[in-house]
Amino acid sequence: MNGRPMRLxxxxxxxxLMLAALYMVFVVVPTEADQGIVQRIFYFHVPCAWVAFVSFxxxxxxxxxxxWLGDQVWDDLGYAAAEVGTIFCALVLITGSIWAKPIxxxxxxxxxxxxxxxxxxxxxxxxxxxxxMAGDSEQGARFGAVVGIVAAIDVPIxxxxxxxxxxxxxxxxxxxxxxxxxxxxxxxxxLLVALAAFTALFIWILCLRFVTLRMRTRLRALAGxxxxxxxxxxx
Amino acid sequence: xxxxxxxxxRKDLMLEARGGQSTVALVALSLLVLVxxxxxxxxxxxxxxxxxxxxxxxxxxxxxxxxxxxxxxxAEHENGCMRALLLSPLDRAALYAAKLAAAFIFMALAxxxxxxxxxxxxxxxFDARTLRVAPAVMLGALGFAALATLLAGISSRVRGGDLIxxxxxxxxxxxxxxxxxxxxxxxxxxxPLAELATWLKVLAAFDVAFVAAGYxxxxxxxxxx
Numbered sequence: 001m002n003g004r005p006m007r008l009x010x011x012x013x014x015x016x017l018m019l020a021a022l023y024m025v026f027v028v029v030p031t032e033a034d035q036g037i038v039q040r041i042f043y044f045h046v047p048c049a050w051v052a053f054v055s056f057x058x059x060x061x062x063x064x065x066x067x068w069l070g071d072q073v074w075d076d077l078g079y080a081a082a083e084v085g086t087i088f089c090a091l092v093l094i095t096g097s098i099w100a101k102p103i104x105x106x107x108x109x110x111x112x113x114x115x116x117x118x119x120x121x122x123x124x125x126x127x128x129x130x131x132x133m134a135g136d137s138e139q140g141a142r143f144g145a146v147v148g149i150v151a152a153i154d155v156p157i158x159x160x161x162x163x164x165x166x167x168x169x170x171x172x173x174x175x176x177x178x179x180x181x182x183x184x185x186x187x188x189x190x191l192l193v194a195l196a197a198f199t200a201l202f203i204w205i206l207c208l209r210f211v212t213l214r215m216r217t218r219l220r221a222l223a224g225x226x227x228x229x230x231x232x233x234x235x
Numbered sequence: 236x237x238x239x240x241x242x243x244x245r246k247d248l249m250l251e252a253r254g255g256q257s258t259v260a261l262v263a264l265s266l267l268v269l270v271x272x273x274x275x276x277x278x279x280x281x282x283x284x285x286x287x288x289x290x291x292x293x294x295x296x297x298x299x300x301x302x303x304x305x306x307x308x309x310a311e312h313e314n315g316c317m318r319a320l321l322l323s324p325l326d327r328a329a330l331y332a333a334k335l336a337a338a339f340i341f342m343a344l345a346x347x348x349x350x351x352x353x354x355x356x357x358x359x360x361f362d363a364r365t366l367r368v369a370p371a372v373m374l375g376a377l378g379f380a381a382l383a384t385l386l387a388g389i390s391s392r393v394r395g396g397d398l399i400x401x402x403x404x405x406x407x408x409x410x411x412x413x414x415x416x417x418x419x420x421x422x423x424x425x426x427p428l429a430e431l432a433t434w435l436k437v438l439a440a441f442d443v444a445f446v447a448a449g450y451x452x453x454x455x456x457x458x459x460x
Contacts, residue, residue, distance in 0.1 A: 067455055122406040129402055134393045139459070143389045146452045147403060150385070153444050154407045161410035161437045165417065 007207055014204045017197035024190040032187075038102050043190050045095040047198030048088045049117070055085030055202065056120065059127070060152030063145035072217050075141035078148055080209035082127050084202060089121040112159075112166040119158050123151045136220065239325050243333035247307070251341065257306050261345035264302055265295040266352055273356050280358065282424060288357035289419035292368070293412055295349045296342070296375055301401055303341050304383030307334055308391045318460045331384065331453035335446070338380040346372050364425055371418035371431065374438035378411045378445055379404075385449035388456040411441040 025043045032039035062078030065071075096114065097107045108114065127147050134140030251257055269291050278287035311317040320330060350372065354365055386403050390396030418434035428435075 067452075119406050119409050123403075126399070126403040126406060130389070130393065130399050133395050133399060139392065142455050142458070143393070146385070146389065146455055149452065150382075150407065150445075150448050153448050154410070157410040157437065157441050157444060160440075161413045164433060164437065165413045 003207075003211065007204070007211070010200070010204045010207065014197070014200045017193070017200050021190075021194040021197040024186075024193050029186050029190040030184050035103055038099055041095050041099045043194040044198075045092060045099065046191065047195045048091040048095060050195060051198050051202040052085050052089040052092055052117075052120070054199075055081040055088065055206070056124065056152065056155070059085065059124075059148040063148035063152075066141060066145045067149075072138075072141065073214070075144065076213035076217060077210055079131060079141075079144060080206055080213055082124055082131075082144075082148065083209055084205050086121065086124045086128060088202070089117065089124065092117055093121060110166070112162045115162045115166075116155075116159055119162075120155065123154065127151065136216065236326055236329050239329040240333045240336075243320070243325070243330060244336050247333065247337035248340070250310075251337075255310075257303060258341050258344050260306070261299040261303050261341055262348045265299050265345055265349040268295040268298050269349065269352050269356050278357055284357055285359070285423040286420045288353050288359060289368075289416050289423055291357070292346075292349055292353045292372065292419060293375065293416050295353075296346055296372065296379065296415075297405065297408060297412070299345045299349070300338075300342055300376065300379040300383050301404060303338050303345070304380065304387040304404075305390070305397065305400060307338050307341075307384070308387040312391055312460070315460075317457075321457060321460060327454035327457050328450050330457065331388075331449055335380055335384045335449065338384050339377050342376040342380055343373060346376050359423065364423055367422035367426075367428055367431070368419045370428070370435060371415050371422065371438060374435065374442055375411050375415040378438060378442045379408055381442065381445040381449050382407055385445075385453060385456060388453060392456075392459075411438055414438050414441070 021043070025040050029040065029043070031037055058081040059078045062074045062081060066074035066078060093114075096117075100109065101107050127144065130147055131140055131144050134143050272287070272291040272294060276287045276291075278284040308317075311320065347369075350365060350368060353359070354361055359365065383400070383404050386400055386407075390400040390403075393399060414434040414437035418431045418438070421431055421434070422428075
């Protein structure tokens with residue numbers, strides 16, 4: 001396939017960007033005054049969250065395009081995005097917990113952002129379970145598109161209700177993540193490099209999964225026409 | 236369209252009236268869930284007991300809703316009824332609306348019974364406060380019926396799909412669950428309806444979104460048997 005050199009180039013670019021991001025995070029950026037060394041996980045946490053949200057939006061858009069146009073290419077894109085997004089969503093929850101333990105004194109709190117992310121993660125775990133069970137079929141693609149769209153409709157309602165739940169509920173923790181401020185310009189620069197690196201990583205992994213799924217689709221079509229040819233050849 | 240809707244709904248209601256056990260099963264399941272949660276929480280009186288009662292009521296709603304939706308669609312697949320429905324020149328949206336209406340009616344009956352059982356088991360009083368729980372519960376039942384009818388259409392067509400329904404329906408129902416439990420606990424605590432308005436609005440928004448989504452998307456779910 002002629003996409004191979006492009007993917008190789010992209011992979012090299014991702015490697016360079018990730019190394020640059022690691023260098024920024026561990027060497028360049030100053031240690032945050034209040035939170036100390038743990039705060040550095042922030043530069044991986046936020047890009048993971050960004051990638052997760054982008055991929056879930058992509059699942060819904062690809063689902064709509066699939067139902068509208070009926071082209072398998074949209075389903076392959078949506079499925080790939082759901083897989084990659086779920087992994088990054090898990091990384092958001094894990095890096096967040098590692099940060100929360102020393103800062104908040106607990107691995108987990110029912111803060112509005114945490115709760116919303118967890119529900120998002122559970123929704124897309126359900127999506128992946130469905131795809132695994134529905135198997136490699138046109139029906140599975142259709143069901144995946146419907147669930148992807150319905151999940152995206154659900155997300156704004158989740159955000160509103162969880163936020164209301166949290167503001168009315170007495171606050172367990174006064175400190176919120178909003179206290180970062182990123183006073184030092186090096187912090188902003190590090191965050192931007194990390195965002196670029198994770199976006200590139202996301203595009204690269206998405207491409208790899210997408211190409212694999214495209215091949216699977218072509219294989220299925222070939223197997224179908226082979227079976228037809230065998231049937232026709234029988235006396 | 237309206238005629239098709241009415242015909243399917245009348246069929247479901249008639250089936251239920253002539254010895255269908257859906258509503259009975261839903262009430263029995265609600266009863267069991269409430270009993271189990273009384274044992275689990277051992278609730279005392281006061282605000283904590285009321286919060287536990289509200290929570291238990293909504294857990295019962297989720298369980299009975301899941302059972303109801305699965306039953307409503309599974310019954311159609313027995314004896315090839317679904318094939319007949321799909322072969323008929325019936326609008327898929329009308330089919331969805333009828334299935335949703337039937338599921339909502341059964342759930343509403345079960346929830347009415349569950350409210351009574353909750354008052355008995357959690358040592359609350361039958362008064363205006365109990366009545367003020369009803370709007371939230373009915374909105375929740377409509378939302379869950381809308382969601383579960385669409386998803387049951389999917390899970391009934393997938394092998395091992397009965398596992399999929401709770402895995403998809405419960406996280407999607409979370410916003411309504413939060414709003415419903417809050418509104419119910421406040422109502423039991425004596426808050427007037429006006430104070431519940433915020434939560435009822437969230438529930439109403441959930442209902443509108445999921446009834447519309449199900450209505451529009453059901454044709455992609457119910458393409459084949």
